[in-house]
Amino acid sequence: MRLVSLDRCEPGIKLGKSIYNENGKVLLTEGTELTKKFIKKLKKCNVTTIYIEDEESVGIEVVEAIPAELRWEAVNKITEGFKTIAELDSHRSNIQGMMKSGRIIRSFQKIFKDILNDLSENQRTLNLLATTKIHENYVYNHSLNVSIYACQLALENGLPLRNIEEIGLGAMLHDFGKVFVPREILNKPEKLTKEEYEQVKLHCEKGFETLRKVHEIPLPVAHCALQHHERMDGLGYPRGLKEDQIHKYAKILSVVDVFDAVTSSRVYRPAMLPHKGLEILFAGSGTQFDRKQVQLFTNCIAIYPQGLTVKLNDGRVGIVSKYNFGSAGRPVIRVIKDMDQQEVSPYEIDLSEKDNLAIEIVEADALM
Template sequence: MRLVTTRAIKEGTELAKPIYNDKGKILIQKNIKLTAFMIQRLKELGVTYVYIRDSLTDDIIINSPISEDLRIEAIQSVKESFSTYQKQGFGKKALLFEQTSAKMSNMVDTMMTQLQQDEEVLSIMSDILISDDYVFSHSVNVTIYALALANEMNLPTKKIKTLGLGAMLHDVGKVFIPDKVLNKEGKLTNEEFQIIQTHPEKGFEFLRKSSSIPLLVAHCAFQHHERLDGSGYPRGIASNEIHPFGKILGVADVFDAVTSNRVYRDAMLPQEGLDILYAGSGTLFDQDMVRTFRKTIAVYPNGVTVELSDKRTAVVVKQNSPLYERPIVRVIKEEGSEVTPYELDLAHVLDVTIVKYDI
């Protein structure tokens, strides 16, 4: 199968995997041929990638270390919890949080287990899943990216679990932000942006009142928008003043934000997201963490179509660890003409590089 962006998909393409909503309900079944209306609707709903059938690539295996069922369950849990906090009075929020934090902790444990059992690098998280609110899916994606980074850094298991819960709840302060500001589709005014910038502190104030979680979880919410050079918010702290968890979440938060579809812009490709992190490496983001995070991400995920520097068109077949920029590919075209497919290991053919992605 192939993994293609909805901006590159063509009418009549057959789905290889179903499209789900965040409740686990199938919205479009596999084996369906997509119409122009379906493709446009997928774009409107924020679907970035889909899996399609293709006779030349049906044997390509596309797996994710985190199961689709777990992602769906986690998103639904965050959605239900955040929505409940928002509807209740402030005095009841602490009690409600006590009742839901244990469930989130269990999900973090399961995510850790799946990540450690499967050594595959992470593919993009914004595929085949439609969530009706960005905050919920973003919270889960950031958790997965943060756990993968912490695991690659060889942090102790207990610390990784704390980080995971902090990541799941890092945006809980947004339940205190007016919906008309939080969900505004147009450009925010300066006043509205200042309101948005209060969510880390609001989340911290809420979380620190809970006796069932470490205070460090609250600081994950407080610090995920701080930057090394002091240009972040809400406090503008810098460098060693930022806890390592705040630095990890800063990397994970930005990467998921730029590689996810939003109403005001299309999702970036993984390489573009990594480029943003590298551009801010050492100034905005911890340099060592960015380098380590790079090891957890499939720059060119299995199944994507690429153009090589010698004008050949190929599909990524398998990752090459640790040379993820140079995967094994299957050539399907030469100079625009179809050929009998053959494989090329870019780790050994050093004069050929990938120059375009998802063509």
């Protein structure tokens, strides 16, 4: 099985995993043979990547960290929760409103506990990126991804359950303040003006001020919204905190927030390849980001998950067949096309081996 861009799919391809829409309904079931009509339908539903079964990927096991059903449920809960809390913000004295906010927070906590259970049971390296992309709203998808990454990183830190649950909730709500930023600014394809950027930066304080008034939200969770853009050298915002002034939760969030942001496609730029995202973290390790958290994150994430179709810098095309622990950006590749894009009998190369260090991944369209 492998993960491919829907744009590269031709009629006759066999679907490897069922696809759900944003309401949890099955669009197409596993094993379906794609037709032009089905491909058009998937594109209309904002599906950009799918799993397929073919001869080249036989024997390659794909394990998603989070089941598709849980992902769409989580994104919908986050979407609903952000809007509800924003609407209730000016009506805190309303008892009915307070009860509604309590239900929202409990639903967030339940979703996170389900995510935590899945990650705790999965002893493999986190394979978040190998997932079909369905939901089109960046902020809500990003909030879920950061929550999953943060949960795994908190587990790597060996933190107590109570702390992990707070970090997970804080990660889900870290960008809540963006509901107060005009959508035309968030979705602007051109570079922001200085004034527009200042409006975006206010999402940290606006999110904190709202969340800290919600009785059911612990104060450290609200601080996740306030501090996730603070940096170890004091050059972050909104308060310019440095080193030990920054809450331990925010040190975890700043790492995973940046990684997911740069490796996600936006209206103003394409997604960065995952190993390039890690390079940004390593470049800022000890100055912008906590060095320990960067290293732990590298240890717990499969940035090129099994089943991903990739292109190498020498022109060859292959499928990631095995993840190399301790060498995040250099997996084992099952080559299926040569330098001239001609199909070949599949063979494997290990990018972590000394003789292959000059070879690197330059394209992974299912992640772009």
